[in-house]
Amino acid sequence: MLTSMRFSERVLISMAIITAPASAAPQVPVAAPTAKVEAAALAIPDVRMQRVFPRVKLRRPVQVVARPDKGNLLYVVEQAGRVIEIDANDPEGEGRVVLDIKEPVQDKFNEQGLLSLAFHPKYEQNHFVYAWYTAKKNAAKPDREVLARFTGKDDGTIDAASELTLLEIPDPAWNHNGGTVLFGADGFLYLSTGDGGAGNDPWGNGQNLGTLLAAVLRIDVDHSTVEKPYAIPQDNPFIATPNARPEIYAYGLRNVWRMSFDRKTGELYAGDVGQNAWEEIDIVTKGGNFGWRCREGHHPTEGVPDRSEPSAQFIEPIAEYPRKDGVSVTGGFVYRGTGDPSLDGVYLYADYQSGTMWGLRALGGKLTAEPRVVGGKRGFYPASFGESLDGTLFICGTEGGADGAGVIYRLASGR
Numbered sequence: 001m002l003t004s005m006r007f008s009e010r011v012l013i014s015m016a017i018i019t020a021p022a023s024a025a026p027q028v029p030v031a032a033p034t035a036k037v038e039a040a041a042l043a044i045p046d047v048r049m050q051r052v053f054p055r056v057k058l059r060r061p062v063q064v065v066a067r068p069d070k071g072n073l074l075y076v077v078e079q080a081g082r083v084i085e086i087d088a089n090d091p092e093g094e095g096r097v098v099l100d101i102k103e104p105v106q107d108k109f110n111e112q113g114l115l116s117l118a119f120h121p122k123y124e125q126n127h128f129v130y131a132w133y134t135a136k137k138n139a140a141k142p143d144r145e146v147l148a149r150f151t152g153k154d155d156g157t158i159d160a161a162s163e164l165t166l167l168e169i170p171d172p173a174w175n176h177n178g179g180t181v182l183f184g185a186d187g188f189l190y191l192s193t194g195d196g197g198a199g200n201d202p203w204g205n206g207q208n209l210g211t212l213l214a215a216v217l218r219i220d221v222d223h224s225t226v227e228k229p230y231a232i233p234q235d236n237p238f239i240a241t242p243n244a245r246p247e248i249y250a251y252g253l254r255n256v257w258r259m260s261f262d263r264k265t266g267e268l269y270a271g272d273v274g275q276n277a278w279e280e281i282d283i284v285t286k287g288g289n290f291g292w293r294c295r296e297g298h299h300p301t302e303g304v305p306d307r308s309e310p311s312a313q314f315i316e317p318i319a320e321y322p323r324k325d326g327v328s329v330t331g332g333f334v335y336r337g338t339g340d341p342s343l344d345g346v347y348l349y350a351d352y353q354s355g356t357m358w359g360l361r362a363l364g365g366k367l368t369a370e371p372r373v374v375g376g377k378r379g380f381y382p383a384s385f386g387e388s389l390d391g392t393l394f395i396c397g398t399e400g401g402a403d404g405a406g407v408i409y410r411l412a413s414g415r
């Protein structure tokens with residue numbers, strides 16, 4: 001493993017080579033002041049957590065999302081099936097419930113519930129909002145995961161009766177349900193599904209392109225077909241592959257709980273929760289196979305002898321951490337706000353159980369600064385990071401146990 005210092009030096013050297021004109025001879029060494037500036041640009045600062053919205057009563061908040069047309073409004077997803085609206089201009093406000101779908105949502109086990117919410121990029125015009133949740137079974141339907149569209153009202157609430165089901169995936173086990181729903185700059189909806197559950201992928205979903213599980217999906221929700229209430233983007237990678245689901249954008253992913261786009265580079269960062277040994281961070285690329293269940297982090301798994309070695313077919317993670325540092329990765333965001341320049345370009349992520357928070361820098365799928373512990377809090381269970389329209393980052397979760405009080409912190413550089 002390279003140390004960050006050695007890695008920085010290597011980057012500087014390669015940059016010097018790239019930026020030197022072809023005709024320049026002899027090569028001049030990198031001047032010390034330039035090296036200092038570059039080293040500062042690659043540094044990763046400590047990150048402190050500042051409690052915000054203390055009067056908002058939250059139970060198991062699992063996501064904070066910003067409304068695209070009103071930068072002051074943040075929506076907090078509660079796992080049991082409620083959405084709470086918070087006005088950031090009213091730091092002492094109590095928030096208000098704008099959606100309650102506890103009735104259809106199955107929230108019996110810890111990984112179940114209303115898991116993610118995404119506003120359509122043109123929400124101001126169409127008032128569409130998308131939810132990913134585990135649903136209660138009934139006489140007609142089994143345990144399943146549901147991607148549904150709801151419609152917001154002019155008063156800011158979301159009409160529970162407006163539900164339109166876009167996708168239903170039968171779920172073989174209570175765990176590993178993904179799941180982040182979000183929109184890309186391309187206007188398409190992205191969804192992480194999880195491998196179905198149990199342990200060690202007993203159904204072989206990880207490497208199976210014929211299932212929507214263990215994947216990141218990409219669909220066009222602005223168009224529909226006779227068969228489906230959505231369309232398949234023309235350049236989806238497996239659209240012409242026999243027996244593959246055309247919705248699949250990337251696969252070989254065990255259970256991407258949280259993923260986000262770097263709003264500057266467009267790269268999709270995902271935290272893929274590991275089995276018994278390694279938690280990993282991936283940069284999800286179109287058509288990519290991220291290795292599960294042949295690989296866990298940078299390591300071969302047991303029981304798949306023919307396919308467990310490093311191979312060109314598997315895209316390795318950009319970072320990993322072992323069990324001693326945590327048990328369940330919560331993927332975060334690359335900071336792109338303007339208020340905190342030292343954090344620009346740092347990808348933040350955390351572990352749900354240890355409460356540790358890390359930062360790293362990456363470019364083009366490769367680390368440019370090794371992960372380092374930047375903060376976190378013992379006894380805090382970070383369920384999700386969130387990003388406001390201006391790029392301010394938040395983190396939400398519970399304190400005093402996984403079922404403790406729901407809290408939101410704002411993140412800023414410094415101790």
Ligand SMILES: [Ca+2]
Pocket residue numbers: 171172173174175176177194196197
């Ligand atoms: Ca499941």
Ligand SMILES: [Ca+2]
Pocket residue numbers: 252272280290291292295296297315316317
């Ligand atoms: Ca992997």
